Every structure is written in C-alpha cells, then in structure tokens.
Amino acid sequence: MIDKKIDLSNGFACPLPIMEYKNVLLAHGGGGKLSHQLIKNMFASQFKNELLEPLHDGAIFSINGTRFAFSTDSYVINPIFFPGGDIGTLAVNGTVNDLSMCGARPLYLSSAFIIEEGLPMEDLWRVVLSMEAATKAAGIQLVTGDTKVVDRGKGDKIFINTSGIGIIPDGIEISPQRAKLGDKIIVSGTIADHGIAIMSVREGLEFETQIESDCAPLNGLVGAMFAASQEIHVLRDPTRGGVATVLNEIAESANIGITILEDLIPVSEEVMGACEILGFDPLYVANEGKLLAFVAPTAADKVLAAMRAHPFGKNAVTIGEVVADHTGTVIMKTRIGGSRVVDMLSGEQLPRIC
Amino acid sequence: MKYIDEYRDATSAEKLINQIRSVVTHPWTIMEICGGQTHTIVKSGIDDLLPSDLTLVHGPGCPVCVTPLELIDKAVAIASRPDIIFTSFGDMLRVPGSEKDLLTVKAAGGDVRIVYSPLDALKLAQKNPEKKIVFFAVGFETTAPANAMSVWQAKQLGLKNFSILCSHVLVPPAMEAILSSPLNHVQGFLAAGHVCTVMGYEEYITLASKYHIPIVVTGFEPVDILQGILMTVKQLEEGHAEVENQYTRAVRREGNRSAQELMRKVFETTDRSWRGIGIIPKSGYRLRDEFAEFDAENVFDIAAIHTQESPLCIAGQVMQGFKKPHDCSAFGIQCTPEHPLGAPMVSSEGACAAYFHYGKMNYRK
Known part of the structure; x- marks a missing residue:
C-alpha cells in the first residue's frame, strides 16, 4: 500500500506525504484528512498564490475597488434524483452557497455538463428544469455553459460543474x-x-x-x-x-x-x-x-x-x-x-x- | 428517540456516577467485553467521570480486530479475482492485510461491495449468476444467526455461486482465556449485551463461579454502562460473583432459541485463531460438512496463504486488557487510522481507534 518512490522523470516533484498512496482512493475526495492532504500537498503547493492560499470556499479579489468572490464545484451524485432535490438543484445551490460563505451576493453562474451516452433525455430535461427553478429561487442567472458527452460506461449518468461569481458588499469581512x-x-x-x-x-x-x-x-x-x-x-x-x-x-x-x-x-x-x-x-x-x-x-x-x-x-x-x-x-x-x-x-x- | 434518549439522560447518568462514587472503597479493574461499549465509554467521556479507584480495561469484543491477518489476506486474494463480487460489512474494508486492505482492492478495480446483511449478498448471487459472490462472515454470536441464515437459504435455493469466508468467534472462550492468563488483572466483566440477546447468559454462570468473578450483561448507552458498572462494583464490594442482567429490555436468560437452533444446524464449534492473541480452543464456528460447498475456503484455492503478524502491534494485549492503547509505542506514531499496524486502529469498535479519535492521547481536562 505504501510506495515511497517518487517518479521524477518529468520533473514532477511532489512532497512525500501524498505520494504514500500509489493510487487515488475514494477517501481522497471524501472531505476528511486524506482530502486535505491532497489539496494541501498537491494542489495548493503547486498552484501557490495569495488568492488560493486561504483555501476558503472561493477566491476573493478586488477590481476597481469592488470585491468579488469566485468559486467552483463539481457535482457527482448517485442517485441523481433523491428526496428533496436532484443533481441540478445541488449544482446550483452548492455554488450559490460557496459564494454566500465568502460573504458575497451571488450574481452569475456557469455550468458544464459531462453526460454519459444513453442518459434518458427526459432525465436531462428534469435536471435542467430543476436547475432553472433553483437559479430563480436563488435570484441569480446561469450565463454560460458547456456540454460534453462521453461513451457509455465512461461516466455515471451526468456530472455537473458550476462556477459562480458574486460581489462582496462593503463592510463585510468573512474568513x-x-x-x-x-x-x-x-x-x-x-x-x-x-x-x-x-x-x-x-x-x-x-x-x-x-x-x-x-x-x-x-x-x-x-x-x-x-x-x-x-x-x-x-x-x-x-x-x-x-x-x-x-x-x-x-x-x-x-x-x-x-x-x-x-x-x-x-x-x-x-x-x-x-x-x-x-x-x-x-x-x-x-x-x-x-x-x-x-x-x-x-x-x-x-x-x-x-x-x-x-x-x-x-x-x-x-x-x-x-x-x-x-x-x-x-x-x-x-x-x-x-x-x-x-x-x-x-x-x-x-x-x-x- | 424512545429507548435511546432515556439511556443518554444527564440526570440519570449523574445519579449513577454519584452512586458508584459512594459504593467504591477499593481499587477495582473491570473489563467491558464489547468494542461498542468501549466506544460509548470513550465517546461520552465516562472514564473521566468515574472515581480514580476504578479502572476500565477494554475487551476482545471487536469482531474486526480479532479476525486473523491471514484471513484478511485470503479475502484480499479472493476479492482481487475478476469473477468475484466480494461483499462485506463496511468496517472490514479498511482493515490492513499484510500488503493491502479491501479498499485498495476496490480502488484497483476489484468488485468489493458493502452490504448491511448477508441476505443482501444472497440477493446479489441470485441477480448475478455469472459471478461468484463471497460474503466475509466475521463477527461474534451477534452476526452468526444472519450468516447461518444466508447459508441455509443458499442451500434451499440451490445456489451454486454463493459462499462465505467464515471466521466466527465466541465470547465465553475468550473470557476464559483472559481469566486463565497469569497476566490477568480483570476483576469483573461487563458482558456484551448484543451477544447475550442471541445466546442468553446461562453459559456465563459456570464462568462466574469457576473464577469467582461478577459478570453483568450490559447494554450500550451511557446509562446502561454506568448501571452495569454500578452493579459490578456492588458485587465486588460485597464479595459476590454472580451473573446479573442490566440489559433486561433486550436480553432473556435463555436468549433467542430459534436463532441458536439455526446456528447449531449450520455451524459447529472449532478452534479459532484470534488476531494478536493466538489460537483459543473451541472459540469459534465453522460450517458443518453438509454445507462445505458454501465455504469459500473450500471453493477457492487459498489454503497456501499463511501470514505472520507485525511484531510491533500489541493489539492482542490491548484486547485482553493487559495493556491500554496508549501503552503502545507505535500508537499515533507508526500506527494511525491512515496507516494502521493493527485492526483496533481502524475498526469502528476498536479500542485504539476510540482512543485516537476521541483524543485520549493529547487532551486531558
């Protein structure tokens, strides 16, 4: 299970801890200790910059004196429909909430769909309708997007990524x-x-x-x-x-x-x-x-x-x-x-x- | 929630703690058998509330912990095969074998699934006739009836693609092994409530009188545990050595007769190896010969797998109450939930996991 050898053939120099695992495990995405190690040691250390550093729900930056929050999240869930919502409501609300947790008023969302070939059109329509309802409920707009379809068996029905941007009102400092x-x-x-x-x-x-x-x-x-x-x-x-x-x-x-x-x-x-x-x-x-x-x-x-x-x-x-x-x-x-x-x-x- | 809230009630707990304080006049060492009880004790901070004269040591009742390393390696070998759906209770997946655990097998593409009951594994066998379905049948007397039922039903249904990798263990022989050890210092037992739900508590009566030790069948909520401790301490102070039942809302003296009958039909007792402890005579179940076709050890060629355990891990001594988790020099250093040396660090019932997660090492009030 533990492999302390690091492949440096292409100049990739990753700190040791994360390389203790030869392969990515589910727990690396579970939000616990392994996720944190992955984010800290692999992503944050490579993409190092002061906006990323706080590892907050979103990045906070100013343009011409106006402070913005910018956040992204991907949604993979099984089943895609569940009591109380579906992957669409989740994708909209998740990013709205990430922006809100920066103290921002969410304004615009982007959305990228990765769809597995064979997904019933009716299911996709249900997801789109609930995303539309969710944007209305949150008072924001979905303003840009992307669609990709992958071979059957290469995805799990549908994955959705949303990114969002919002404005942080004056006087609000959240971190x-x-x-x-x-x-x-x-x-x-x-x-x-x-x-x-x-x-x-x-x-x-x-x-x-x-x-x-x-x-x-x-x-x-x-x-x-x-x-x-x-x-x-x-x-x-x-x-x-x-x-x-x-x-x-x-x-x-x-x-x-x-x-x-x-x-x-x-x-x-x-x-x-x-x-x-x-x-x-x-x-x-x-x-x-x-x-x-x-x-x-x-x-x-x-x-x-x-x-x-x-x-x-x-x-x-x-x-x-x-x-x-x-x-x-x-x-x-x-x-x-x-x-x-x-x-x-x-x-x-x-x-x-x- | 009924039957839960009243057993987590602060006023009842405080009353019991005061009673225990007023009864104790000598130092006593009590062992709770079940890992579920250990977790309640550490999770609700019971050990910090007890008088310092009372020492609780943690018993062997963690099914994941006592499953031999060799059997994990056998499970890993079976689960790695492409024609297999390997099913198991959740806790077993993180238990380290000598090279890897079942989660790693899953990450590498093995079909390893968590089920809540062996009967779910049976359904998988019916749905997937082209695959071989193996259930990892570990546990004490508590899980044995459902496992017996799965094999019984598989035979009735004439299933040819279902088997269990069986490592059932039994509580009373383990208690006897602890009591007859020269290292033993346990003076009273909280017996495992759920085990007794199935087996009753008649078999503890001989044990109590042979070793002159009080045994109190105890539940799993904080108030249950405190009441169990109080009953044990009272007996110790008065010089009694009897079997008492604290967990009356679930346990009858004779246990669950129909479960026992099914277990007798499907299983027979056998010597079992306990991880970190060694072989204890007549301390487990194996499938009877008439069910041999459902025994994964017969179905798959795994007899050649033999494994030695890590000499660093003192799990065996922890589970017999000879040592506490933090007495181990590897605890929290070489041995953590991410890189466990032994099973008690990863099982949700393991004593080492309880000490690690609930901060018995770093934080003292």
Whole structure:
C-alpha cells in the first residue's frame, strides 16, 4: 500500500506525504484528512498564490475597488434524483452557497455538463428544469455553459460543474482566520439530513418517514443575517465531512479552541434513528442547506433572531463557542457531562458490523 | 428517540456516577467485553467521570480486530479475482492485510461491495449468476444467526455461486482465556449485551463461579454502562460473583432459541485463531460438512496463504486488557487510522481507534 518512490522523470516533484498512496482512493475526495492532504500537498503547493492560499470556499479579489468572490464545484451524485432535490438543484445551490460563505451576493453562474451516452433525455430535461427553478429561487442567472458527452460506461449518468461569481458588499469581512475568542457558533438548523437522505435511497433503507435532503440556497439567509449585524466573522456550509470537519478546519486555520455541547446540536429524530442503525456520527454527515456562523457574542442574539425569522434558518441554534484553551482542537461536552475530542475523519464513514 | 434518549439522560447518568462514587472503597479493574461499549465509554467521556479507584480495561469484543491477518489476506486474494463480487460489512474494508486492505482492492478495480446483511449478498448471487459472490462472515454470536441464515437459504435455493469466508468467534472462550492468563488483572466483566440477546447468559454462570468473578450483561448507552458498572462494583464490594442482567429490555436468560437452533444446524464449534492473541480452543464456528460447498475456503484455492503478524502491534494485549492503547509505542506514531499496524486502529469498535479519535492521547481536562 505504501510506495515511497517518487517518479521524477518529468520533473514532477511532489512532497512525500501524498505520494504514500500509489493510487487515488475514494477517501481522497471524501472531505476528511486524506482530502486535505491532497489539496494541501498537491494542489495548493503547486498552484501557490495569495488568492488560493486561504483555501476558503472561493477566491476573493478586488477590481476597481469592488470585491468579488469566485468559486467552483463539481457535482457527482448517485442517485441523481433523491428526496428533496436532484443533481441540478445541488449544482446550483452548492455554488450559490460557496459564494454566500465568502460573504458575497451571488450574481452569475456557469455550468458544464459531462453526460454519459444513453442518459434518458427526459432525465436531462428534469435536471435542467430543476436547475432553472433553483437559479430563480436563488435570484441569480446561469450565463454560460458547456456540454460534453462521453461513451457509455465512461461516466455515471451526468456530472455537473458550476462556477459562480458574486460581489462582496462593503463592510463585510468573512474568513476562517477571523474567528475570535468568545465568538458564538451558530448552526442554521438540523444537521446530517442530506447525507442520510442520499444514503437511505442508495442503500434501499426504508424508514417510517422519508428523510429529505436539506438542499437549499443560503444567500437569502446570509443576507438577512448581515442585515441584522455585520459582526459575523466566519461562515461555512458543512457539506462533505459535515459539521465536525468544518469546525476542525476553522480551529486549525484560526488557531483557536472550539467547544461544542452535544446537547445543543440539532438532529432530527428520523436522521438520528438512521445514524443509530448505520453506526454513523451525524457530526460527520453532509449537509447541503445549512451553515455554521461564528458571531461576536454581543451580536449573537440579533443574528440568531434574524436567522430564525428566515425559512432556511428557523431551527437555528447556538451550539458552542470559541475558547482560549486547547487551540487547534474541537472538544465536545457530552450529554452526560464528560468531554471528548471531535476529530477529523481519516476516511469515509463505513457502516459497522453490529 | 424512545429507548435511546432515556439511556443518554444527564440526570440519570449523574445519579449513577454519584452512586458508584459512594459504593467504591477499593481499587477495582473491570473489563467491558464489547468494542461498542468501549466506544460509548470513550465517546461520552465516562472514564473521566468515574472515581480514580476504578479502572476500565477494554475487551476482545471487536469482531474486526480479532479476525486473523491471514484471513484478511485470503479475502484480499479472493476479492482481487475478476469473477468475484466480494461483499462485506463496511468496517472490514479498511482493515490492513499484510500488503493491502479491501479498499485498495476496490480502488484497483476489484468488485468489493458493502452490504448491511448477508441476505443482501444472497440477493446479489441470485441477480448475478455469472459471478461468484463471497460474503466475509466475521463477527461474534451477534452476526452468526444472519450468516447461518444466508447459508441455509443458499442451500434451499440451490445456489451454486454463493459462499462465505467464515471466521466466527465466541465470547465465553475468550473470557476464559483472559481469566486463565497469569497476566490477568480483570476483576469483573461487563458482558456484551448484543451477544447475550442471541445466546442468553446461562453459559456465563459456570464462568462466574469457576473464577469467582461478577459478570453483568450490559447494554450500550451511557446509562446502561454506568448501571452495569454500578452493579459490578456492588458485587465486588460485597464479595459476590454472580451473573446479573442490566440489559433486561433486550436480553432473556435463555436468549433467542430459534436463532441458536439455526446456528447449531449450520455451524459447529472449532478452534479459532484470534488476531494478536493466538489460537483459543473451541472459540469459534465453522460450517458443518453438509454445507462445505458454501465455504469459500473450500471453493477457492487459498489454503497456501499463511501470514505472520507485525511484531510491533500489541493489539492482542490491548484486547485482553493487559495493556491500554496508549501503552503502545507505535500508537499515533507508526500506527494511525491512515496507516494502521493493527485492526483496533481502524475498526469502528476498536479500542485504539476510540482512543485516537476521541483524543485520549493529547487532551486531558
């Protein structure tokens, strides 16, 4: 499994850690430790520049005094239709949310389709219709695109890439490094809905009530939050890798300690049940319509109230805060009064034996 | 959630912790058998809340951990063949063989699939008659009934393309091996609730009296564990050595008779090798001769695969409670979830994984 030899024949000099794996594994795209190693050691180190360096959800730059955010994401999901959305809504909302997490007002999207030969035209039409509905709902426009078709068996039905650009209003400064001692950490609603919805369709698990993906555009919610206060320091949408991964990333990049309370973390009953059955920890399960906000303590109540007044934030709740000790680490106070580290996952969560 | 929330309740937990504190007058060492219990203990921080006189050591009840390296290598060899769909519970995929794990086989193009039940593997066999479907049948008495059922049904259906790679192990012989070791310092057991759901707890009664040790059948939620500890400590303080049942909402004395009957029809007991521990007599199941056609060890030419285990890994000692994960010099250094030396570092029930993920090494309150 471990190959420490590096092929330097074409001048390719990659730092060692990432080359420990001869081949790319699924976990390299899973959002956990291996993904981070890949991004840090292979991509970030090669494409080095100051816009890329923060490794934020998007790049932030200024032209003639106006600040822009620019972000891209590719969507590969099986099944392409799932309760609560499809690959089209995901592709639009995902990039809208990445821009929103930079504090930007999303304006325009591009979209590239890689389609597998044989995809029913009707399925493609459904995806296009839901993308159109999603752009309308988010108040943005899809302004350029590209289409490629690959041989049957060389893709998985349809892959979609979207890139987006947005403007960051004056006075708004969002970045993981801005997390400050005492900041309250707010989550906009129940976690793990998307990951479990996908999992239950994919694995044919049946629960009493159908679990729906939370897939939603968060630009409206973010707008409402900023209208309440500009004392918001960090925004992140906990997609792949879930809440735990995002909190770890922030703790590491801002060199702060984070404490969260198990009791306060909102998980719906159905999702909790599914997690119990599968042996999953909801803290690591993906969300597609939730955000985490680090807010100055003085502004937390105002921001929370504004979130609760918005349909995509009605279950918002404070789950923890930035603390002075255990820098770089996320600690959870457990329900029964103990405490433990909330680590970053090293691979995909795998269902357990018993 | 009913049957879950009340067993994670802070008030009940606090009450039990106070009771345990008031009962303990001596230092005691208690072993929880099951890896699921280990994870609850570390995940909810129970060990930090207990009086310092009480030591919890972690038992061998992690099916992934005790599966011999040789069998992983056999699984890897089978799964690498192009005519195979290799099915397994999720946890097994990351367990390191001597050269690679099943996830690596998958990345290299092998058809390795996660299933939730061996009966799903059976369905795959019916759907894919041109392929051979192999299920990696590991686990304790808990997973044995469903695995027995898959083989039983395969025979009824006359399937020719289904087999299991079997490495079933049994809890009581492992407990006896620990108790009869000169290194043993375990004074009380929390028996594994789910195992007893199937087997009941009659077989523990002889063990308790032979070794004069209290055994409390215990569940998996924080309040279950605390109650199990309290019951064990009370017995220890009073000098009793009985079998008690904390997990009454799931376990009956006689267990699940129809599951046991099916297991008896399909399996017979055999000596089994435990990873890191060695061979324990009559400590596992193998398929009976009348089901030999469903035994992957007969179907595939893998008898020549023999493997030695890493001398660096002390997993065997950890799983018998002789050592704790952080007593290992490789812990967190040569051995991490990305590059495990032994299975307890990658299994969701492994003690080393629990210590690593929940920060028992780096963080102390």
